[in-house]
């Protein structure tokens with residue numbers, strides 16, 4: 001191993017009621033891609049936020065290139081050559097790539113000179129690392145994979161030689177993820193030290209040179225891909241073996257149609273057609289998977305089905321109620337649950353406690369309220385049960401939801417949505433940000449709901465998830481459903497071709 005680009009020694013960070021990092025040591029060499037793994041709440045993001053100057057450690061030392069540093073803020077961290085690409089993109093959609101990258105980093109005198117110089121440098125960097133980003137493109141016009149590259153470019157522009165990537169592939173398609181891996185491999189070959197957080201264990205073998213596993217705030221192992229297996233890593237992460245969901249094969253759906261979508265046409269935020277004449281049906285006791293590259297109309301489809309967006313034409317029928325233009329509350333009252341793809345926008349209130357978030361859509365109902373009297377005891381008991389069942393790890397039920405780790409926030413949203421009698425479950429990217437154990441648990445919950453007779457619409461960019469759970473699979477491409485197939489007759493390859501818009505009759 002070459003000289004350590006980064007050393008973190010004895011890092012401890014306490015939050016009220018929780019030790020998020022407990023004497024953590026991490027070493028990353030120049031040119032090394034270091035995977036940082038761990039179950040939800042293990043302390044990975046906290047450790048990286050300390051390195052990036054967002055939190056101050058209570059104890060411990062950080063050394064960059066052998067020198068002790070104390071990053072007090074992200075701009076401080078950048079001075080030490082540390083860059084971070086967050087799970088949620090931090091770009092301003094209406095600005096160009098150049099404007100986004102320049103934000104806070106203006107060079108020269110006068111806006112024209114600044115922009116021109118910056119655009120030239122961005123073009124050079126983009127060429128050097130084969131990023132293929134157009135400096136003049138407006139960010140909102142770029143696909144997700146390209147936005148990720150802009151984030152990487154932003155870090156490179158600030159001369160990052162230690163680059164932190166927090167779940168960089170969570171929102172990418174398999175093809176986009178492969179491209180990102182090529183880019184980070186090239187960056188490492190040119191000497192950048194890369195710390196790469198992921199829950200997708202297969203990715204470790206695609207790119208990582210070394211692996212550090214955290215559990216409960218501590219490092220529980222450091223190894224290399226050659227020395228371990230996926231099962232060993234999963235066991236190390238959660239402390240025990242993870243159960244596989246028992247998906248019943250040859251499941252018989254009921255003939256009753258629970259959700260009917262007829263000739264739906266929906267516009268996106270910019271007024272272009274996002275859902276184009278889509279018709280589909282989901283039966284009681286069936287999981288219909290919607291496969292598709294992100295950005296092909298799935299988001300807008302789900303928004304209409306849950307009352308968050310209005311359609312231009314077409315009908316949505318749940319059971320025998322026409323809910324085409326119904327409000328989210330009226331739709332929820334039909335026994336519909338929604339696990340949203342963006343929990344921050346539609347799934348939770350950061351400043352509310354876990355207990356309050358768990359009753360967000362039922363707080364006015366018995367037993368949580370009698371008339372206008374709120375029953376705190378019933379809300380608390382409900383929270384204790386949900387936290388146990390769904391393994392939501394937090395100091396207490398009154399902890400603000402915003403301070404939970406990403407995976408625990410997702411478990412909280414899922415717990416709320418599954419915790420009442422349901423006829424239809426609309427789950428959009430439900431396992432995003434969850435660790436292996438939590439994914440297995442959630443998959444089992446979806447299958448259980450189906451077996452209880454609930455209709456499940458599963459929208460996921462994870463083909464393996466779609467294939468493992470769905471009874472039938474519909475593929476969306478450019479706003480249309482290209483085909484609906486029996487999952488037993490579908491393969492990764494055939495679905496992949498449909499997702500890429502290449503018609504296939506081999507399904």
Ligand SMILES: Nc1ncnc2c1ncn2[C@@H]1O[C@H](COP(=O)(O)OP(=O)(O)OP(=O)(O)O)[C@@H](O)[C@H]1O
Nearest residue numbers: 015020040041042043044045046403404405406407
């Ligand atoms: N700002 C904060 N205030 C209070 N507690 C926090 C804060 N940030 C993190 N924590 C707590 O620290 C612990 C570690 O969280 P962290 O986000 O580092 O985990 P993680 O390994 O990144 O998890 P995930 O895989 O779910 O993203 C959790 O118990 C979390 O609730």
